[in-house]
Amino acid sequence: MKTTRRHFLKATALTLGMPTIIPAAVLGKNGAVAPSNRIVLGGIGIGPRGREDLKAFLSQPDVQFVMDADVQETRREVVRVMVNRHYENQDCAKTREMAEVLGRPDIDAVLIATGDRWHAVASILAAKAGKDIYCEKPCSMTIRESQELADGVNRYGRVFQAGTQRRNVDNFRFAAGLARSGKLGKIHTVHAGILALQESHKWLPAEPEPAPDVVDWDRWLGPAPWRPFNKDYVNGRWRGYFDFHGGAALPEWGAHTIDLCQWAASADGTTPVEFEADGQTIHGRYANGVKLVMRLSGFKGEGNWVVPGTCPVRFEGDEGWVEAADTGKIAVSSPKLLETGTPATMAGTDPTKHVRDFLDCVKSRAKPAANVDVTRRGHIVSHAASIGWRLGRKVNFDPVTESFVNDAEANRMCSRARRAPWHA
């Protein structure tokens, strides 16, 4: 039988001859969650976006955050202070080594919010260590890594939630629900807002490497190829570089918007069968004829979307359409589509409901909304589309084998070597 904290306290009290008066909060009364029922959480690579996730986790009464691993001292100290301030104690530990977090048997789950280069490898290592995983997006650098991530998580039976929180944001759920319910008629086109496609191979000028206990550059790079240190990279300006940002930046928003299109088109179990780029727009087509249009959006209203806001999506059927974006708003082709009520306004970046979904699934062992299987397919779509864009020609894709059809050139772009010894 598992020894609970309650049993332990009682046994200890009896041993010491103390009366068994136990504070109500410890037993989970008065709204508190007993320690034995809490999910013990560790963090890996929690920077600015990760701290938004962490706030959402800390707001849940059944979470106890105990340790953060980060290769940057400033970041791990910020997290330690943030957590200790929340709990009004000094219990949060910090470390440079993610292995220390993964090696703690009391930790049930991890929040992974490193840069993209580490997401899949860290998630697989966490799965091997028996941890459940909430991982920021994009979760993979390549098609192969998307497969390895899903296979690794499923192999160890872990609960995985990608940080594609829009699956649990009200207006996006409402829009996808309209599409899936048939209220828009037969869906024929889904649109995903994406950032400008880019793939820089530049190296920033070399700067002196800090001491490893300040910034561990070798670990920061991890599985990514070596290049000389420059502080811009570790200060968050690593995006846009081929070696750190997979899929020509398409997965940056595509991890959200293409994922939502897959959901709305009832295509979570498949991918388009062809991709063809036209400048910064990529046209995909599913086997059933539904079109996936990945087109520009941005922070300044680029792309002529009806609803303002970042990460827009639009779902079109033969009887109507709906659009949603991060402002929490929706637009519809007819007011009739709102007869069942409009969703509450909620920022698209708010992870609170997504985090709750994850925690509930950690307890129930059910699959959360952005589980590893939908993540696999959604990310593969992003990567495959970006390969078509890079090649500048139409590419055909087999959703079953998850490879390009009779296209050795494209298939060679499906994986990257990992820098030794950072393999999973």
Added chain:
Amino acid sequence: MKAIRSLLPVLLAVSFTGPLTAAEKPEAAALAVLASSADLHEKARACQELGFYGGPAAVPALAALLNAEHLSDYARSGLEGIRDPAAGAALRKALATLEGPHLAGVVNSLGVRREKAAVPDLKKLALDGKRGVAAEALASLGMIGTADAAKTLQQVLASGSADLKNAAAHASLVAAEWLAKEGNAGAAGSLLEAVSRAVPTGPVAAAAKSQKDVLRARR
């Protein structure tokens, strides 16, 4: 092709030396960079390009960089992408001379490529603690996932140190998936039984049990 933009000056120079097919141009350009006094960055890029566009002609130049500081992993990215058997042979040959992370990287590349011919070499590395890459060799044997590879995994599961048993157990889960996928469910089941005996508790044991249940359900 957007990906070769940075190599265009070299490509133009090379194209005047004689007629080249469209497929040969990026390879020739990248090889010219590797043969030149170009800086580290340009050579790193050339290795990556050879992973996309290189053929057997690129193998010697890439293999020569497997022991080069900062370029070894880039050279592996080139060799991992070249499907020609010459790339696998070059990686196998390098096992004899490399050490440390460079050796670990090549061991991993052989696993990624599922180089069946590398199984005997990887077996030696898995059983030879002095080379320092036993765990990596076990992982690659798991990725290769043949019956021969499984034999070495079972050997370590039966008589290895605790750390190596654990590494072999994780690798065996991957190997068992390959064996089952390729029609050898019996060998997969035996391997999973060996995992359960060697590592009876923890995440890997739970995963082995789950995999065995799936195998039984398929029968």
